[in-house]
Amino acid sequence: xxxxxxxxxxxxxxxxxxxxxxxxxxxxxxxxxxxxxxxxxxxxxxxxxxxxxxxxxxxxxxxxxxxxxxxxxxxxxxxxxxxxxxxxxxxxxxxxxxxxxxxxxxxxxxxxxxxxxxxxxxxxxxxxxxxxxxxxxxxxxxxxxxxxxxxxxxxxxxxxxxxxxxxxxxxxxxxxxxxxxxxxxxxxxxxxxxxxxxxxxxxxxxxxxxxxxxxxxxxxxxxxxxxxxxxxxxxxxxxxxxxxxxxxxxxxxxxxxxxxxxxxxxxxxxxxxxxxxxxxxxx
Amino acid sequence: xxxxxxxxxxxxxxxxxxxxxxxxxxxxxxxxxxxxxxxxxxxxxxxxxxxxxxxxxxxxxxxxxxxxxxxxxxxxxxxxxxxxxxxxxxxxxxxxxxxxxxxxxxxxxxxxxxxxxxxxxxxxxxxxxxxxxxxxxxxxxxxxxxxxxxxxxxxxxxxxxxxxxxxxxxxxxxxxxxxxxxxxxxxxxxxxxxxxxxxxxxxxxxxxxxxxxxxxxxxxxxxxxxxxxxxxxxxxxxxxxxxxxxxxxxxxxxxxxxxxxxxxxxxxxxxxx
Numbered sequence: 001x002x003x004x005x006x007x008x009x010x011x012x013x014x015x016x017x018x019x020x021x022x023x024x025x026x027x028x029x030x031x032x033x034x035x036x037x038x039x040x041x042x043x044x045x046x047x048x049x050x051x052x053x054x055x056x057x058x059x060x061x062x063x064x065x066x067x068x069x070x071x072x073x074x075x076x077x078x079x080x081x082x083x084x085x086x087x088x089x090x091x092x093x094x095x096x097x098x099x100x101x102x103x104x105x106x107x108x109x110x111x112x113x114x115x116x117x118x119x120x121x122x123x124x125x126x127x128x129x130x131x132x133x134x135x136x137x138x139x140x141x142x143x144x145x146x147x148x149x150x151x152x153x154x155x156x157x158x159x160x161x162x163x164x165x166x167x168x169x170x171x172x173x174x175x176x177x178x179x180x181x182x183x184x185x186x187x188x189x190x191x192x193x194x195x196x197x198x199x200x201x202x203x204x205x206x207x208x209x210x211x212x213x214x215x216x217x218x219x220x221x222x223x224x225x226x227x228x229x230x231x232x233x234x235x236x237x238x239x240x241x242x243x244x245x246x247x248x249x250x251x252x253x254x255x256x257x258x259x260x261x262x263x264x265x266x267x268x269x270x271x272x273x274x275x276x277x278x279x280x281x282x283x
Numbered sequence: 284x285x286x287x288x289x290x291x292x293x294x295x296x297x298x299x300x301x302x303x304x305x306x307x308x309x310x311x312x313x314x315x316x317x318x319x320x321x322x323x324x325x326x327x328x329x330x331x332x333x334x335x336x337x338x339x340x341x342x343x344x345x346x347x348x349x350x351x352x353x354x355x356x357x358x359x360x361x362x363x364x365x366x367x368x369x370x371x372x373x374x375x376x377x378x379x380x381x382x383x384x385x386x387x388x389x390x391x392x393x394x395x396x397x398x399x400x401x402x403x404x405x406x407x408x409x410x411x412x413x414x415x416x417x418x419x420x421x422x423x424x425x426x427x428x429x430x431x432x433x434x435x436x437x438x439x440x441x442x443x444x445x446x447x448x449x450x451x452x453x454x455x456x457x458x459x460x461x462x463x464x465x466x467x468x469x470x471x472x473x474x475x476x477x478x479x480x481x482x483x484x485x486x487x488x489x490x491x492x493x494x495x496x497x498x499x500x501x502x503x504x505x506x507x508x509x510x511x512x513x514x515x516x517x518x519x520x521x522x523x524x525x526x527x528x529x530x531x532x533x534x535x536x537x538x539x540x541x542x543x544x545x546x547x548x549x550x551x552x553x554x555x556x
Contacts, residue, residue, distance in 0.1 A: 008325050009325055042491070045486045083345070085438060104386060105366050109393045109394040151367075176325065176430075185383070195547075198330035202325070213429050228548065249543075254515045
């Protein structure tokens, strides 16, 4: 089973919940935990931190154009056909802004004089660690300034599939764009976590549109439910039978994670609430 | 006119809160301000300001491929060219375009020798404006949920905000970004004068701050750090990372349950930074 934790809004507790669920499932099942937030991967921290990774695999899922200017007559077709505004004409020749380049190759195919060739770039890495909780963690990192976040996520998932497992826990990026789409592809189940704020609720509805598009069955968890009990109740009612559970707000969680203490190794109320959520999920 | 970005790497660290309180502070100092919400996947500034989005003032479009079957010779060149794996073609069959993976780059119809792929214009996002109060405008960009490539929507929203700023003789435009470090964040940061990177004193905040400061450095946007909930953890790690990138913690915002509650009720403007 591939279980995705998604949220739309950032900082609502995806990685906290994902880490705890991975640890709970691992008590009697083969688990692989996957951090698919390649932009800002934090799942390792919620699992107590990783000092040294067992394995690092370099990823090259992006490419950038290189120009053979001797052949270029400055026709500017490449500039006009770049949908990402990554090419500009400077002194009669195309000039690349690498940070806007998506590596799509439209410039390469439009150039009538074959001036442009796309060269692969290393845009990220995959990192693997056998955790002390008896399951592997597969994480990754998109390099700052590189493109292809979604494609890095797809590579991370491929690597994770190589581990024999019954449950794959996928911690998704926030938002609704390419890394989230890549996380949700092929998922069997999703837990959508939110907080009772106007932002949290609005973003939940937006990510739900993507989840429904992929027809992934889902349940909803409200984190920090007691910071706005009215709105929390409203979300619970709105979720109906999709409602899975709620977790209390506690400043102490902040302090626990500052000491790299996984939530399940504390005695906080949130730990009991997450266990309840797990028990409901398991049935 | 100054172009200032509020970003941070990690989600939920208070980017929007800082952006709104900062905008309000500038307005009270008699500046004309635009707050431009560039988190087009999950725009929230309007909610925190208690505003409603009326009709979009502008729409954003992109061109996606559409097959013209009677012209297609099933040669497979389009599928071979697509670097997003968004074209699937079984042997001897027509190509199928997978929208979820398509970045709307146009390489497929450029390469098709038979003119069998037509670009089809589709709406990918919307732009809204609100007048929050005198000298304080909000520009909101919103991408269609499920849109693969949201960077170009950010670029358009930014262009709109800058035109709007010029027309209204605005002093400062603040760009509030999405979390993360990929294309929508890059598009928001490019060509800006300054970036405030909001973070929190946790190991996650520290890790993600390192990434966003790295990105700002690569994009040559000067960056400063704002530490939210500063008293809840160990700020030395944050200061160390700031120092590594030759910058500093410009402001610390202490934890406040009242601020958390004001945020959760969409009443941020009762607060002062």
